[in-house]
Amino acid sequence: MRWVVAKGWENKMVARINCRLPFPPSVKTMRDFRVMKKKPCQNGWMLRSRRIDYFVVFFALVFTLSGMGMNVAWGLESEELTLGNGLRLIMVREPKAPVVMTQVWYRVGGVDEVTGKTGLSHMLEHMMFQGTRDVPPGGYGRMIARHGGEENASTTWDFTDYWSKLSSDQLDLALKLESDRMHNLVLDAERFQSENNVVREERRSRFDSNPQGRFFEKFRHFFFQDHPYGRPVIGWMKDIEGYTVADLESWYRHHYTPDNAIVVIVGDVDFAQGKKLVEAYFGPIQPSAGKRGERLPQTQPIVGGRRLVERDPGVMAPSLHIAWPAPSYTFGDSTDVPALDVLATILGGGGSSRLYRHVVMEQQKAVMVQSRYSGMTLGMDSLDIDADPWDGFPVEDLEKAIVAEVADLREHLVTDEELQRAKNGLLAERIYDRDSVDHLASLIGQLSIIGLDWRHFVEGYPQMIQEVTAERIREVAVRHLGLDKAVVGILTP
Known part of the structure; x- marks a missing residue:
């Protein structure tokens, strides 16, 4: 089951829905939520190495730089370019460990959906792991795991992102897989029905059958009123039940294009190699043929x-x-x-x-x-x-x-x-x-x-x-x- 990750207040609410214990005081942002590891409810929520790292860095720097003030110098080594098809590439070299984080961000989320089709972005996120013309269903995750990596994705109101973390010598694999599912996704009716059932159960367990989840949805809708931010990222159940393969195909073709995406590579990356691989794998993909409407403020x-x-x-x-x-x-x-x-x-x-x-x-x-x-x-x-x-x-x-x-x-x-x-x-x-x-x-x-x-x-x-x-x-x-x-x-x- 993939997380419906969103802005700050849904992050903690979703987690509290699954375990009725308060969050550690240090957890207050999307980043904190993403590094949490769920334990059985009687043990509460545990941060992985976040607290240790936080205090090591904090005390090492706070008390050595300008007394109680901080002077933080980043000095990031980066390179950016935009391909002819509109894809934007951002690379940052951080060679402290032989690993590389590869992410693909799409400008599509709950804010782009219309009444009656809420949750389409999240549904498509699930389908992105159900195979392409060259990769079988579930094959993406298995290939990443076989090479010792991690992968996941998230959908919010503002964007959808996909990521993998691998050893730096596997950057080729990460980019090959991401480019493949950007334009070769197979939206099979049988796979869709199976994954649609998964999303329905996700919605039932986290919201419909959970009083805190139900209240969260009501309160967010109450707060934002008619704005798309007031709709659930996962979608209303009636809308989820009404999706068709044609709906997803249209959403995919319209939004999953290179001119609507950003590739971010951070880690032990050689800029020349990264540029060459991105151009080779993403360069041939055609940009969107249609014009997108203005994203709603x-x-x-x-x-x-x-x-x-x-x-x-x-x-x-x-x-x-x-x-x-x-x-x-x-x-x-x-x-x-x-x-x-x-x-x-x-x-x-x-x-x-x-x-x-x-x-x-x-x-x-x-x-x-x-x-x-x-x-x-x-x-x-x-x-x-x-x-x-x-x-x-x-x-x-x-x-x-x-x-x-x-x-x-x-x-x-x-x-x-x-x-x-x-x-x-x-x-x-x-x-x-x-x-x-x-x-x-x-x-x-x-x-x-x-x-x-x-x-x-x-x-x-x-x-x-x-x-x-x-x-x-x-x-x-x-x-x-x-x-x-x-x-x-x-x-x-």
Whole structure:
């Protein structure tokens, strides 16, 4: 079963749907979610080597560079080109280990779908592993595994991406397989029906038969209203049941073309060889013959001051969700994004955050509380707070406590210590990205596929974060986190 990975708040909700335990405080982004490894529910969720790596890098750098301040120099060696058919290639050399991460990103996701055909992008993602004219069903994964590699894919509202991680001498294999399924996919009726049943069961287990999943879908639709971001990436069940092979064939031919894709290669890659292989395998593929419509931005403002309260006997304990509309790097005032990033970290980004220290540890009103914000979306984003109250504690009183903490950010300046700690944490996370070919490739790909200059945001991020001031944090809190702008969701037994 392949994950339906999406923006920050769905990442954690999907995982919590599968295991009714709170997330570790360190998990607050899509990247964190992707490196999680599920254990049996009684053991909770375990991060692989994320925590060890994080603290090794953090302490090695924080206390050796400029006292408590960080000066992060990336110095990435890269090469880019665009083929004649429109395919964009980004290569970054990172030769610390003889491995290479190969990713193909397509500009298609839930935001491109129409009413009645929701989830087509996710359905096609499943079918991309069901064989081509040259590779049998399941053959892609078996070939990657046979050479000691890993592979997977994800679909979001904004994009669909496919990746494999292999030893650097197997780059030829990775590119050959990806180019093959870009234009040789076989959409067989029997394979489609089998995989469609898999997707239906995925939807039933994660959403339809799960009260938290059902509520998540309702709340997201309630928040975004009629915008495509309010539709589930996996699609509504009625739409999934109504797909035809012709629907998928049309979607595939229209969106899976070189002029709608970006190939990202990060690791121990020789640029000349990488360019030669990409040109050989992807160069002959024809670009799209038709014209694509404009990808939909948020066209209407989110109406705040609304509440969604649901009762479901299937849940064991209440949960609280508060969301505010927020800008992203591509929508609204993008200059507010770095300050909101720091604000979200100070507010609910881990064990040293205000919400955790005050609401969980001191007041003991919640067993879990976290804030989330990304800024890396095609359209409007959101800043979200999730919380689970202590057993027997009224969820409405927990809401008041959280609202009071947010109000304090609007009224008072954060301390210098809080500000520097949040900056150090964010920069340490970005350093970890730099140290991992997986994370670096994903960061470059996601920034590029939504139309941003990846080098500017990757290499310029440390400076953007360091320039955030306490006054700037209060300013964006006043602008974006007013109580009248909040949308509240409460799920109770």
